[in-house]
Amino acid sequence: MALDERKLEVLRAIVEDYVATQEPVGSKALVERHNLRVSPATVRNDMAVLEEEGYIRQPHTSAGRVPTDAGYRLFVDKLSRVKPLTQAERRAIERFLIGAVDLDDVVHRTVRLLAQLTRQVAVVQYPSLSRATVRHFELVPISTTRIMVVMIAETGRVEQRLVDLPGPILADDVTELRRVINEKLVGQRLAETPPLVLALIEEAAPGLRPPMTALSTVLLETLVERTEERIALAGTANLARGGLLDFQGSLRPILEALEEEVILLKLFGEVEPSSTRVRIGDENEIEDLRTASIVATGYGPGSMVVGGMGVLGPTRMDYPGNIATVRAVARYVGDLLAQS
Amino acid sequence: MALDERKLEVLRAIVEDYVATQEPVGSKALVERHNLRVSPATVRNDMAVLEEEGYIRQPHTSAGRVPTDAGYRLFVDKLSRVKPLTQAERRAIERFLIGAVDLDDVVHRTVRLLAQLTRQVAVVQYPSLSRATVRHFELVPISTTRIMVVMIAETGRVEQRLVDLPGPILADDVTELRRVINEKLVGQRLAETPPLVLALIEEAAPGLRPPMTALSTVLLETLVERTEERIALAGTANLARGGLLDFQGSLRPILEALEEEVILLKLFGEVEPSSTRVRIGDENEIEDLRTASIVATGYGPGSMVVGGMGVLGPTRMDYPGNIATVRAVARYVGDLLAQS
DNA sequence: GACTGGCACTCACTAGTTGGGAGTGCCAGT
DNA sequence: ACTGGCACTCCCAACTAGTGAGTGCCAGTC
Numbered sequence: 001m002a003l004d005e006r007k008l009e010v011l012r013a014i015v016e017d018y019v020a021t022q023e024p025v026g027s028k029a030l031v032e033r034h035n036l037r038v039s040p041a042t043v044r045n046d047m048a049v050l051e052e053e054g055y056i057r058q059p060h061t062s063a064g065r066v067p068t069d070a071g072y073r074l075f076v077d078k079l080s081r082v083k084p085l086t087q088a089e090r091r092a093i094e095r096f097l098i099g100a101v102d103l104d105d106v107v108h109r110t111v112r113l114l115a116q117l118t119r120q121v122a123v124v125q126y127p128s129l130s131r132a133t134v135r136h137f138e139l140v141p142i143s144t145t146r147i148m149v150v151m152i153a154e155t156g157r158v159e160q161r162l163v164d165l166p167g168p169i170l171a172d173d174v175t176e177l178r179r180v181i182n183e184k185l186v187g188q189r190l191a192e193t194p195p196l197v198l199a200l201i202e203e204a205a206p207g208l209r210p211p212m213t214a215l216s217t218v219l220l221e222t223l224v225e226r227t228e229e230r231i232a233l234a235g236t237a238n239l240a241r242g243g244l245l246d247f248q249g250s251l252r253p254i255l256e257a258l259e260e261e262v263i264l265l266k267l268f269g270e271v272e273p274s275s276t277r278v279r280i281g282d283e284n285e286i287e288d289l290r291t292a293s294i295v296a297t298g299y300g301p302g303s304m305v306v307g308g309m310g311v312l313g314p315t316r317m318d319y320p321g322n323i324a325t326v327r328a329v330a331r332y333v334g335d336l337l338a339q340s
Numbered sequence: 341m342a343l344d345e346r347k348l349e350v351l352r353a354i355v356e357d358y359v360a361t362q363e364p365v366g367s368k369a370l371v372e373r374h375n376l377r378v379s380p381a382t383v384r385n386d387m388a389v390l391e392e393e394g395y396i397r398q399p400h401t402s403a404g405r406v407p408t409d410a411g412y413r414l415f416v417d418k419l420s421r422v423k424p425l426t427q428a429e430r431r432a433i434e435r436f437l438i439g440a441v442d443l444d445d446v447v448h449r450t451v452r453l454l455a456q457l458t459r460q461v462a463v464v465q466y467p468s469l470s471r472a473t474v475r476h477f478e479l480v481p482i483s484t485t486r487i488m489v490v491m492i493a494e495t496g497r498v499e500q501r502l503v504d505l506p507g508p509i510l511a512d513d514v515t516e517l518r519r520v521i522n523e524k525l526v527g528q529r530l531a532e533t534p535p536l537v538l539a540l541i542e543e544a545a546p547g548l549r550p551p552m553t554a555l556s557t558v559l560l561e562t563l564v565e566r567t568e569e570r571i572a573l574a575g576t577a578n579l580a581r582g583g584l585l586d587f588q589g590s591l592r593p594i595l596e597a598l599e600e601e602v603i604l605l606k607l608f609g610e611v612e613p614s615s616t617r618v619r620i621g622d623e624n625e626i627e628d629l630r631t632a633s634i635v636a637t638g639y640g641p642g643s644m645v646v647g648g649m650g651v652l653g654p655t656r657m658d659y660p661g662n663i664a665t666v667r668a669v670a671r672y673v674g675d676l677l678a679q680s
Numbered sequence: 681g682a683c684t685g686g687c688a689c690t691c692a693c694t695a696g697t698t699g700g701g702a703g704t705g706c707c708a709g710t
Numbered sequence: 711a712c713t714g715g716c717a718c719t720c721c722c723a724a725c726t727a728g729t730g731a732g733t734g735c736c737a738g739t740c
Contacts, residue, residue: 026732039684044733062690062732102501140478140492150490150498152480158490160498161442236576237595251591255577366703379713384704402703402719 007046009036011055012079014047015067019316024064069281069315072293076278076319083320085328089117093332100336103127103156107232110309110333115235117329118322120313121258123268123296126230127155127306127337130191137185139178139215144168147211149218153190155306155337163218166210173208177215180204194220231264238313246291246314253288258312263289268308271298276323281315291315295322299330301338309333347386349376351395352419354387355407359656364404409621409655412633416618416659423660425668429457433672440676443467443496447572450649450673455575457665460653461598463608463636466570467495467646467677470531477525479518479555484508487551489558493530495646495677503558506550513548517555520544534560571604578653586631586654593628598652603629608648611638616663621655631655635662639670641678649673 013034017025027040027047036043047065050056055071058064067075085093096113100106107124114122132153140148145168150160180203184196197216204212236258239251247254257263263286271277276297282290289312296310310326353374357365367380367387376383387405390396395411398404407415425433436453440446447464454462472493480488485508490500520543524536537556544552576598579591587594597603603626611617616637622630629652636650650666 024732028732038682040732041684041686041734042682045683048734058733060690060692062730063692064732135482136480136488138478138480138490140476140490142475142492148476148492150478150480150500152488152500156502158498158500160490160492162496234599237592237599240590240592240595250580252577252580255580259574259577364703368703380703381705381713381715382711385712388705398704400719400721402701403721404703 006036006038007050008074008079009034010043010046011050011067011071012075014050014056014065015071015075015079018066019318022316024059024066026064029064067316069283072280072315072319073283076280076323080320080323083324085324089325090328092117093329097332097336103158106156106333106336110329111232111234114309114311114326114329115238117325118311118313118318119235119238119241120311120317120322121233121235121238122309122311123264124232124309125265125269125307126232127153127157127300128229128269129153129157129159131189131300131304131306132157133187133189134185134193137178137181139174139181141169141171141174147174147215149215155301161218163215165214169211173211176205177208177212180212181215229261229265229269231261231268233258233264235311246316254292257286257288267294267312268296268310271296271305271308276327278319278323293317293319295319295326297326297330299334299337301334306337346376346378347390348414348419349374350383350386351390351407351411352415354390354396354405355411355415355419358406359658362656364399364406366404369404407656409623412620412655412659413623416620416663420660420663423664425664429665430668432457433669437672437676443498446496446673446676450669451572451574454649454651454666454669455578457669458651458653458658458662459575459578459581460651460657460662461573461575461578462649462651463604464572464649465605465609465647466572467493467497467640468569468609469493469497469499471529471640471644471646472497473527473529474525474533477518477521479514479521481509481511481514487514487555489555495641501558503555505554509551513551516545517548517552520552521555569601569605569609571601571608573598573604575651586656594632597626597628607634607652608636608650611636611645611648616667617650618659618663633657633659635659635666637666637670639674639677641674646677 010030013030013036014025017030017033027043030036030043031038031040047056050071051058051065055068055074056065057068059066093113096109097106100109103126107126111122111124114124132155134151135154136152138150138152140150142148142162145165147163147165147169148160149163150158152158181200184200184203185193188196197219200216201209201212236255239247239254267279267286276295279294281293284290284292284294291314292312293315294310294312296308298305298308300306309330311322313322350370353370353376354365357370357373367383370376370383371378371380387396390411391398391405395408395414396405397408399406433453436449437446440449443466447466451462451464454464472495474491475494476492478490478492480490482488482502485505487503487505487509488500489503490498492498521540524540524543525533528536537559540556541549541552576595579587579594607619607626616635619634621633624630624632624634631654632652633655634650634652636648638645638648640646649670651662653662
């Protein structure tokens, strides 16, 4: 059965009221607060249909209605208009991000900003290495048989690793190794470097084969294969708002899930370019997050995506507002990355 | 009034039972569980005295007794014997830390390990820059007017910053700058470098004064003065155990405090060499943490202290166990740092 | 056919009541 | 100095209405 205009309007009203008040909403209150031009009885009939269709439900007989996950989904897909940010919010974003001194700082500020604006838990993935390009490799001799490899990505991210060499090495040879490595790898996307790294060994002068082999092994292992992704988190205290009504009483599983970087990466790292993804309650694959919703989007300089960011909160959240905020922040950060 | 042997024994028993059961403990149960060789009535008299002295209290008339913060304090100072780690725990520590590939990884693993072993919130401060010594400075030309400065500390920590130069610079000049900087700064404790950095400008050849000035400004600003301290956190989910009985119902303030790095640094960063500090409830200066206790200690290679670590939990925590664990982990990590 | 007013019904929530029991303080006795 | 006994306190859990918001249904109206 198709839902006519008014039924959708009723659903929208229910979602909005419930999000605002956190209490099941009844037919009478609905008619009063939104100027639906019909009587409570009519609304009740509509509600019965909406419930039949699975968009709302009653916590118990003779209580008001509450949206189901499906209801939120419909609301997000069809009923919510994008809520443009206020001037104050835009200013807050700029002010917050403008003083960042380096990449770490940008990520840090971003995640706190998101948490503050949305009053939810915020998550920001550090610009992914595998999607970034190499700006420079630096080799720093620590001792005669030890070198520190420092990789600087185009996004500003820096990774370093110690390499033990098979034998002592001369300063000039280090310079040569540095030259070769940079010549071959700079400007490449990291995900595409493995074959190039292997080719490096061939490339090196015969005398430099052993140290180059040690180096390339480490490069492959740590910088390419084990592209360790990092995550920043803020606003967990926001979970404890709403006096435990959300999340059916226990924060435990949510907090646990939030500590698993792997889970967060799955949620916020898998973003398609320039689309905002909303996962509502049940739609989450992670068991422990079935009572939560997630708004995630990708970000990066220009149209490139180097990482994901977003917020996590109770299914009963302000979707239009949070979507708008997450998008806006992502765009700002993208611009910021494009500048540097 | 002096507390005789048995009264102290009673206090110890109360603390241990309360920590174990989370319920006020009565005289009868006490006599049964611990083999005090007296009757419940006698214990009641002792309890009355202990209450008078402020070491225990009754949640309400005709309930058992609960330790006060002062009671825990006395317990920690006088009554608790160090609880040696089990073989399994020692093995767990080793196994957990043995595979760490770099400093970040060490800190990461350590904080998770602590959270897991103590079942509390764990905090580890990254090895402090100001207390560390410089191993090497690297200058990486990004463009003709831009250099990236990379500082490698003895602890393995790496910091980097972009520097905009007043004018274009030649590769040879960069080499020269690098040489001078390293010559003067390597091996110094970072806290003592500011005068040396200023002297660098004098030191440089006249033609290199402008770029060196730009460099030293950044060095001072970011690497020395703004010695940004970092903190790793894990186990927040443990706060939600104990079903909200601890922390009088609201996790909110605790979670908020935990997000303030400044607060955590104050709590875990100010550690005297090789002493373990226990802060119990009221003793905390931070208002929001008056319902929590903290066990913190310093760590570092050998007898040096480069940072702090510890755990935070309800006042009702296993002090002897947590103290032992924190100490042991700190010692292991210290050894690890000494090796590298 | 769509909407409305009316009405009986359901059922969570609150407040008040009660009985039980764990625990206490006190006291007289050893 | 310690103990057994005893009256007392008072939290807690279970039960009992009473209340009211909200519903579903139905007959009536436009």
